[in-house]
Amino acid sequence: MKSSLAKNAIYKVILNVFNLLVPLFVGPYVAGLLTPELYGVYNRVYAEFQVFFIVGAFGIYNYGVREISKVRNDKKRFGSIFTSLxxxxxxxxxxxxxxxxxYIILRGNGIDQYVYLVMIIQMVSNVFYIEFVNEAVENYRFIAIKTILIRILYLIxxxxFVRKPTDVIIYSVVVSMxxxxxxxxSFFYLKRQYKFDFTNVKILCHIMPLIVNLIFTNVELLYGQLDKVLLGAFVSDIAVTEYxxxxxxxGMLSTIPLSLITVAIPRLSKYIGENDRESYINTLKSxxxxxxxxxxxxxxxxMVLAKEIMWLYxxxxxxxxxxxxxxxxxSRIVFGYQSIMTYLVMYVNSMEKKLTVLLFQGGVINCILNFSLILVGNFSALSALITTMIAVLVFIFLSLRYAKNNLDLKGIFITKEIIGYFIIGICFIPISIGVNLLRLGYIWNIVIEIVLCxxxxxxxxxxxxxxxLDVVFRKFRM
Structure with a gap:
């Protein structure tokens, strides 16, 4: 039975709200419990491990969502792609x-080595990460229920088990498990519904598209990982935590609206596969x-509550x-446009080659800026983030121009409604300044500013x- 895009988005939003609430409980507890030095070690090791983890994942998830979405009604091709991936x-x-x-043998020593070793559990788990099948067939109900139950277990x-300032190894084990x-x-659930078909496994034809996917589907993460790895190498472990x-x-707060991007990918891929341009344009614009x-x-x-949020968190x-x-x-707004251009425009329209070139250009800019700051002694968590924003802005500008010239997409990305959202957002700044002049303290600042904004x-x-508003009211009346 075909599920609606709105219903899928609701399941995704429920999941992301829950995924937001759990870290809001766990984050302050762990950050306040573990010593800054050990927490810095964990963040630095995790940043380095993520590079290997991303390469191991090999871009399979997003590639799998797109390719299986196109053939989900063709049982034979479905089984071939699923098994091959x-x-x-x-x-x-x-x-x-x-x-x-x-890398562990060369790099690890002391407590670092144990954290590195625990991370191997996550590398093993990567083999069983076939959630892309659930995404492709739009089974968001199962994803939401399963993830919520496991996140509750994680919270407990x-x-x-993490009770002392030195429990960084135990924390690493809990996260990895x-x-x-x-x-x-997800693996055992899917195995009950979809069988592997090893008679038609194809490897080589997927390698190049997967390499391209590996690059562009991890652009934000890879740029951010570069920042963290360089901070750990040239500044300090604590600087990694500061970043x-x-x-x-x-990033946690942006996961809620990001649900709209992820659930739209299979539907937009379907419209393109059916050559239904009108439905594609309308869905993209909406x-x-x-x-x-x-x-x-x-x-x-x-932004206006940054100091209060960091104090509370x-x-x-x-x-x-x-x-x-x-x-x-x-930067979330910048990365928001990057997500739209990457996933909903260039990726679903099979513009991987051009997309890879544009992302590579941004990556080169990020590297040059980072190492320039290191050479002049001004590399920090803040400056590293700024260089990444600049690199992504360059990518957005180039991809927007390319999309307008080749796909004739106009009046979608910058509209009068979106400009209005920016103007009202900017108005939050004088509101915050006025509330802070009252000197009521962090808690009252949070309450009053949220209410007013x-x-x-x-x-x-x-x-x-x-x-x-019409969409929201229509859904409530249904």
């Missing part, structure tokens, strides 16, 4: 794990407008990093009769 995943993760073990385990359990649950905490916070209607005010809201341990959170909040934005949406 699973086999490729085994091979890529096995090869990368060998290199990772060699953190508070039950949660990833493994999540992937195994990780604010960017993770901003998704872009709705995404920005949520993301822009949320980003400005986090880190139990005043890392409050001083609030300038990084200000930058990270604004949400009230202003709500009034604006009603006054302008924003199209999003």
């Amino acid at each position: 699973f086999v490729i995943g085994i091979l890529s993760n096995l090869l990368v794990t060998i290199f990772y073990i060699g 385990s953190i508070f039950a 949660t990833v493994l359990l999540n992937n195994l649950a 990780t905490l604010p960017t993770t916070l901003a 998704t872009c407008r709705t995404y920005m209607a949520i993301l822009i005010p949320m980003s400005f809201g986090v 880190s139990k005043d341990v890392y409050t001083y990093t609030y300038p990084v959170l200000i930058c990270a909040a604004l 949400v009230g202003l934005y709500g009034f604006y949406m009603i006054y302008t009769k924003d199209p999003l």
Whole structure:
């Protein structure tokens, strides 16, 4: 039975709201409990491990969503692609794990080595990460229920087993085992419904598209990982935490509107496969407008409350990093447009080659800027994030121009509604300044600013009769 895009988005939003709430409980607890030195070690090791983890994943997830979405009604082709990608995943993760073990031998020592070793559990779990099948067939109900149950278990385990400032190894084990359990649950669930077809396994034809997917589907993560790896190598482990905490916070908040992007990929791929351009344009325009209607005010809201949020989240341990959170909040808008151009425009239209070139150009710019800052002695968590934003802005500008010239996409990405969202978001700044002049303290600042900013934005949406309100009211009446 065909599920609606709105229903899929609801399941995805419920899941992402839950995924937002769990870290908001766990994050402050772990950041306040573990010593800054050990927490810095964990963040630095995890940043380095993520590079191997990403390469091991080999871009299979997003590639699998797109390719299986196109053939989900063709049982034979479905089985062939599903099995082929699973086999490729085994091979890529096995090869990368060998290199990772060699890296541990050369790099690890003391407590670092134990954290590196625990991360191998996540590399093993990568083999069983076939959730892309659930995404492709739009089975978001199972994804939501399964993930929520496992995240509850994760929450309980953190508070039950991570009890001392030195429990960084235990924390690493809990995180890694949660990833493994999540992937195994999906694997066994899918294996009951879809059988492997080893009679028609194809490897070579998928390799080049997967390499391209590996590059562009991880652009934000790879750029961010580069920042963290360089901070750990040239500044300090604590500098990695100063970068990780604010960017993770901003990233968690953006997962809610990001649901619209992820659930739209299979549907847009389907429209393109059917040569239904009108449906593609209408869905793209609606998704872009709705995404920005949520993301822009949320980003400005986090920006004006950055100091209060860092004080509350880190139990005043890392409050001083609030300038990084200000930058990270604004960067979510930049990364929002990057996600739209990457996934909903160029990727679903099979423009991988051009997309790879554009992302490579941005990556080169990011590297040059980072190493320039290192040479002049001004490399920090804040400056690293700024260089990444500049690199992604270059990518957005070039991809927008390319899409307009080759796909005739106009009046979609910058509309009067989106400009209005920006203007109201900017109005949050004088509101915050006025509230701070009252010197009421962090808690009252949070309460009053949220009430005033949400009230202003709500009034604006009603006054302008924003199209999003019609969608929301229509869904509530159904």
